[in-house]
Amino acid sequence: MSTSTNADSDLDTYELITRNADEVVTDEEVRELADDPDGKRAYVGYEPSGVLHIGHLLTANKLIDLQNAGMEVVVLLADVHAYLNGKGSFEEIRETAEQMKAQFLAYGLDDDTTEFVYGSEYQLEEEYTLDLHTLELETSLNRAQRAMAELQGGETAKVSHVVYPLMQALDIEYLDLDLAVGGMDQRKVHMLAREELPTLDYDVRPALHTPIVADLTSGEGKMSSSTGVTISMEDSTEELEEKVNSAFCPPTRDPDGDLENPVLELFEYHVFPRFEEVVVERPEKYGGDLTYTAYDDLAADLESGELHPADAKGTLSSYLDELIAPGREKLRELRS
């Protein structure tokens, strides 16, 4: 398998750190980081879940970029946050967190430069708690509400839901970070952190936000609900093929309306960052194999008609399968 490390050598550190990011806050701060990335700490917080899905893997790709850039990575296994969100008992949450950790390592996070931290290791201590109460005092309910995660259907807003983002803000200080990473859905949390940490005399850290990939079947962007089909670590090769094949994929990078092309997005954010070379295997009657080393070339060919969506899909599912295979194997071990 041709997972890349060397392919990134032609990118400079700043480009590597920021590639595929939707938003960098702020550019100057991140450039400063890029000047001397060694030993700098970046993090993503995840609510433990037993099986990783494509959304987790998108931020994981970014973490791998950051490791390749020389940074240290902290993965917060946010058990206390999960608890606040009603995800079960601490025991249950820990168990899924351990599975999550194993899958991240199988996926390709570097064992030596990745630190996995449980929230409960420090979030229940007195100092943290008092800081949290200070933040509660400083933050309007309205502000916290805007930063909190969207509620699931039928769920009622609880006090825990507004405490949640405040804790995320504090984590950035307590984990001693230099960079906060998250999907675009986390931007309000990070902005809140940037605004409020100084009131506790803590430093402001830059943030980097990855895109939210459009819903596979509809192509609808950002707001895509959790009802959609999602690719996960436990998908079999066949399920993966089926899901990718049923994905929305007009032969264009920019479909009408607010829609995105999810197949292209998956190539851009999941395949090309991790493979030096993408080979489209095609029967002779359709023109034979094609080889790409850059996403833009593939997208341009899809647009021009040189690459048919059906061939793009077949290729996509086989590369995704390769990415997922180690984690799938790991899950099987864990469950046996």
Added chain:
RNA sequence: CCGCCCUUAGCUCAGACUGGUAGAGCAGUCGACUGUAGAUCGACUUGCCCCCCGUUCAAAUCGGGGAGGGCGGACCA
């Protein structure tokens, strides 16, 4: 604590006044058409009608109790 309103398909909701074991839109599934998907046609599926007790030949519907959710309870009045 008090008052009013809500709870029916995965979702948004009709149906309740005038009891007769449930409907629409969207979603979903399957075909047709496309070398993908979508769009478009064609077909199809979906229900502890929040729970318990009662009235009745018969309860989603009426009565009582309970649970969950929403809104309101200074002045203007």
